[in-house]
Each structure stands twice: as structure tokens, then as C-alpha cells.
Amino acid sequence: MLVVEALSRPNLFPASFTLEDGECVVVRGPSGAGKSLLLRALADLDPSEGRVVLDGAERDAMPAPRWRSLVGYVPAEPGWWAETAREHFLDWDSLAPLARRLNLRDGIGDDPVARLSTGERQRLALLRALERRPRVLLLDEPTSALDPDSTHQAEAILAEWRAETGMAVLWVSHDPTQAPRVATRALIVERGSVREERA
């Protein structure tokens, strides 16, 4: 379980909420309201105040790389540090079945990342994060560039993954129809304030 108490940073007022094991909570709100700032603060990619606890372990008491291997983060525009897709994975070949389910074509692993479409990069970034088997996954509009079929596939895979591993998901989405499909609760972010309501 992820417990967040009075988490704040510049442009984000103190936010408190919990995320149960296997739960998916959607994060909604207008552009620029602070949704990505909230996710970055949770991933400890920006300095923040407050308390974040995962399964009883304080974030600030564990090394940041360890924290981020437990709390994965997929930004809206994922970064790439190597030339081909497969170089970004621990074991690309073992992920082939999952890649196929996400409608990624065979052989994409050997393509230069720069030549891939936005949608392909989004799905690869999701796979890359899942490969590390995080306890919590922070997703920033992970399906914004996907066609409906790929979107449903991604939602289905994440639902299965949550059920099987107990991974919790915090999912930023602008799609009003997606929220009730994937989550039961929602965090609404407006002008840096976070409040909770039903998805």
C-alpha cells in the first residue's frame, strides 16, 4: 500500500491519499494543473516535502534508485538513451508475447527509436516500466497516442498485471470515458490542489 501524506512541491499544495495494492486510481484535471508534477514528486524526480510510504517503508529512508525501481514512472513523453528499442530493456526477447498483445509489430526491437511513431514509443515505454515489475506504476497519459484497440489492450494488460502482482497504478488521463473503465476512484488536480472523488 502506498500512503501519501502532505506531499507538496512548488506549484503543488500538500496532497494526502492512499493507493491500495492492486488498485488503480485515475488522476484528472486541466492541463497545467499539476498532475505531472504530482507524479514526478511521487517518483522522487523533483525535490518535494511530505511523507511517502510504500508497504511500511519510508521513501526518504531508502536510496532513490531503490525507490524508483519500486515506484515506476512513465512520463507523457518518455526519454530514450540508446539507438534501438531493444537496448532499453533488460531482456527484450522475453517480452515479445506482451509486445505482440500491445499490437507492436515483430522486429520493432531492432528499429531505431527515432523512427518509431509516438504511439509505438508510448507502448514501448509502458513495457519497459512493466519489465522492472514495480509495486506502484505512475502513468502520465500512457494511451494518449494509441488507437482504440491498442488502448483497450493496454488497459487489459494493466488490469491483469494488477490482479496478478498486486501492482497499484496511478493513471493520468484526459479521456473521460477511460477513467470509469480503469479505476473506481479519481484524484482531481486543479491549480495545484488535489482532492478525491469517484471515477
Next chain:
Amino acid sequence: MSYIRLDLFDILIAGVLVLMNGALSVALGLGIARKMLVAAIRMVVQLLLVGMVLTWLFATVSPWLTMAIAFAMVLFAGREIMARQDRRLTGWWGYGLGTGCMFLAAGVVTVFGLTTQLRPDPWYDPRYAIPLLGMVLGNTMTGIALGLNTLSGAVRLRRSAIEARLALGDDRRQAMAPLVRQALSTAMTPVVNSMAATGLVSLPGMMTGQILGGVEPVEAVKYQILVMFLIAGGSGLGAVVAVLGGARRLTDGRHRVRLDRLE
């Protein structure tokens, strides 16, 4: 050892070439005649002053004076490193990192050269220490400035790639490694190129100066090789410490990218 002394008239004749450049600039409308004249006058005044200071310094052979002059040279070079950055580190780091690394690298290499190879008596004899430091400093400064500028530019441009690795659980050393390599490679390029081209494409100023001063070419070459090795050592050491220090400063203890530490 014999050399041909120059008198004022010889220098004035050579100065005609600069005037000729100025005249060409006016005739072709290049608009650099004034700049060139000012630069030429600055060069003459600066060199005359340096000549006087060195004459006085060499006559005194004082360890404190030599150290003070060396210190001033490092401080000026530190300013130059800062001026060559597109985006400097904020606060004291902007000046301190480059200057500190240069102080360390150029200082270590110069003292090494003086105490183990040249061995003047006393070892800090300014006739050897100051010119040697000057040559090492000039090249070390270029290496550090290039390394730091490349690093800060790359961190700005490739922030999302660095954070992608951090977000997957890599530490800052792993995430920054490709950028550190790129910055160090850029920093060392001038020294490598200059070593490769020396003797074929260019005859180094120090060596030609010695030959004009009456030194046997083989002796001048030996000095030049020694100086090139010292320069390579100084540039490498300075750039490594500066780039690693820069990479550390542009991240923090929680392994985050800290672009807010750049101006």
C-alpha cells in the same frame, strides 16, 4: 647559444603588416579595422608589461612572488572558463569548479614537470615555472571549458533520456555516464588533434621560439615533447575532475537531475 636581437625598427616594420590588414578592411568595408588596431595595441601593451614583470620576477626568484603570479594566472584563467560557458552553474560553483580543477590539474602537472624533469635550482625558479604553467594552463583551460560546456548542454538537451534511466532505478552515475563520456571526449579532442598534427601541420610556438633563440632543433623538440605530455596530462586531469564534478553538481544525493543549478 646565439640569437638575432630585434630592435624597435624591426618591430615597427612588422607592424606595417597589421596596418596593411587595416587598410584592406577599410577598402573592402569589413568594418574590423578599428577592432584590429585596438587588439594590436592591446597585444603590444600587454606583452611589454608582461616582459617587464617577468624581468623583475626572474631577477628576484622569490617563492612567494612566483606563487602569487601563478595564483593570479589561475584566477584569470578561471574567469575565462566561466566566460566560455553558454549556461553556467549557479552561485559559487560557476567560477569555483573550473578554477578549482585548473588549480589542481595545472598545479600538479607543473610541479611534476619542474621537480622530476626540468629540475631547475631552486625548483620554483620563475624562469621555468611561469612559462611552463602558462602553457599547461592555457590548454587545461580549454579542456575544462569545453568539457563543462558540453556537459551542461547535453544535460539540458537530454534531460528526458537521463530521467528515463533514473525512473527505471538506475543511479545518477549510470544515467549520466554517456554524457560524461561525450563531454570528456570533446574536452580531450584539441589536445589529441594538436599532438597528432604537431610537426606535420604546425610547428609549435614554443619550439620555434627556442629555435629562433638559438637552441639546437633536437633540444627544442625534446622540450616540446615534454610540454605536450604535460599539457595532455593537465588537460586530461582537469577535464576529468571538472566534468565529474559538474555531473555531480547537476544531479543530487537523491539521484535527480538538477537543471535549477544552471543559470
